[in-house]
Amino acid sequence: MTEKSPETKVAEAQTAALELAKRSGEERSEAIISIAEAIDDRHDEILDANETDVREAEALLEDGEYTQALVDRLKLSSSKLEDIAEMVRSVADQDDPLGATQTARRLDEDLELYKRTVPIGVIGTIFESRPDALVQIAALSLKxxxxxxLKGGSEASESNRILFEIIREATTDMPDGWAQLVEARxxxxxxxxxxxSIDLLMPRGSSQFVSYIQNxxxxxxxGHTEGICHVYVDEHADQSMAVDIAYDAKVQxxxxxxxxxxxxxxEAVAEEFLPEMAERYTEAGxxxxxxxxxxxxxxxxxxxxEDWATEYGDLILSINVVDSLESAIEHITTYGSKHTESIVTDDSDRASEFMRSLDSASVFHNASTRFADGYRFGLGAEVGISTGKIHARGPVGLEGLTTYQYYLEGDGHRVATYAGEDAKPFVHEEIDDS
Incomplete structure (x- = not known):
């Protein structure tokens, strides 16, 4: 069968999007549950396909074309597939994000304005080696x-194909063409x-890649770009807690x-803290x-x-002793990617200053940076972590995949009634639509 052109696939997605927006939340959730069940039933097929991808990636790793971090992200296992299916179910369990009334306002008697959530429409995603990203993005888009x-990396082509096939076969009750897979660069x-035709693009990858898309x-x-995340151990930190947090943030x-x-x-705690911390890290490689x-x-x-500005994605860590909270904030502002930062301290005022002084999407107090995740935030899953500010920020879940429309309910109202010398005034009062 001849492969459809990207133009044809996008046109089919446009048609499907209009129909999908009319489907009930219950129908969409049932389809998502079907995806989870299909993944559970087809572990062997998925793992066989993934093994092919991993084997080819490991050969390129030896040639220096791929990194170990990329290979690690690529690998699937039965336990990971179970986690993916659970993530899909958690998306199905979320409240329906569509049709919610954000504001309701009476303009005049029998003239009422409602601002309600609706889908964005057609979303294009271009993502990296993690095959689970395809499932997360598809489930969130459907919900x-x-x-x-969906455009995945060539290094995960076999895994992406089988996962896309499973998603498509599990959602035959949904509008045909709601999910499309493109593969060619x-x-x-x-x-x-x-x-x-496409309403939003969501690239996941390096800053250079995202910049290319934007330009x-x-x-x-x-954009979902690199994560140069920091943990700052303050002079007032519980050092045992700091060791555990810093270890989890790197090694987990x-x-x-x-x-x-x-x-x-x-610097006030460096001599006491660093030897124990370094020992823990060294034991973990x-x-x-x-x-x-x-x-x-x-x-x-x-x-x-260069180390301060590098996302290693591996068991490598740079360490910097600073002389003050202000110096830590300055370092993060200079070298960070506005992803996630954490301070470990028992001083709530210093924690507040740290968190209010940084422009990152997520700032934590006494917690591992690894919590910056849509599933852990209770969003069901995420399509990525946005380090920008418009229109969504941090882990992007269902809310970030919606926009709104204005619905106006009238009864023969005319603008002429509210214009001219005898103009009738508007009421403009909020309505309790709960």
Missing amino acids: SGNAVI ADVDALLEMDD NTSIPVL YPAVCNAVETLLVH VELRGDERSREIVDMEPATA
């Missing part, structure tokens, strides 16, 4: 009533030109964007790179200015 164009450039399309772009899963890349330590003051306390490789 929010959006048609979706040339298709990306074609998508970028479809500003009259080569007039479609609104919700180092290949993801919310893992910590730089540890900042106040973490390569440490430090500034001059941290290397006077613990033996490690020297850090460069």
